[in-house]
Amino acid sequence: MPYRQYLRTxxxxxxxxxxxxxxxxxxxxxxxxATDLEVHHRTYExxxxxxxxxxxxxxxxxxxxxxxxxxxxxxxxxxxxRRRRTEAALRDLGLxxxxxxxxxxxxxxxxxx
Numbered sequence: 767m768p769y770r771q772y773l774r775t776x777x778x779x780x781x782x783x784x785x786x787x788x789x790x791x792x793x794x795x796x797x798x799x800a801t802d803l804e805v806h807h808r809t810y811e812x813x814x815x816x817x818x819x820x821x822x823x824x825x826x827x828x829x830x831x832x833x834x835x836x837x838x839x840x841x842x843x844x845x846x847x848r849r850r851r852t853e854a855a856l857r858d859l860g861l862x863x864x865x866x867x868x869x870x871x872x873x874x875x876x877x878x879x
Contacts (some may be wrong), residue, residue, distance in 0.1 A: 772814060781805075781816055789823035795832070799825035806832065 772778055785805045793799035806822040806829055807813070824832060 767814075769810075769813070777814065781821070785818070785821040785823055788818060792823070793825040793828050794822050795824060795828040799828065802826040804829045 767775075782805045786803060789803075790797075791800055791803065793803065802825050803823055804826055806824050807816070807820060808822055809820050812820055
């Protein structure tokens with residue numbers, strides 16, 4: 767799912783609300799800033815499954831300054847992470863199918879007796 771689309775999902779809204787709550791609805795760079803808060807992704811590796819440490823609450827101005835100084839994170843990690851999760855799920859499915867095949871063979875063997 768494209769990043770902009772993800773930001774419109776109920777899952778992101780819950781994740782964002784939890785990050786704001788943990789931060790006490792204050793900017794991490796200047797706690798006197800409590801308006802125009804945004805939740806910054808420190809990494810896109812776990813997009814959709816973010817850990818608390820993946821996110822940073824910043825006011826709009828501090829967020830802009832942060833990106834001006836550090837640039838924007840690359841999203842290639844999100845794609846490779848998603849690919850790794852998909853490959854792991856497919857391997858797991860393959861193992862489950864193999865286990866079912868063995869079980870069915872054993873049951874058929876029992877029926878043949």
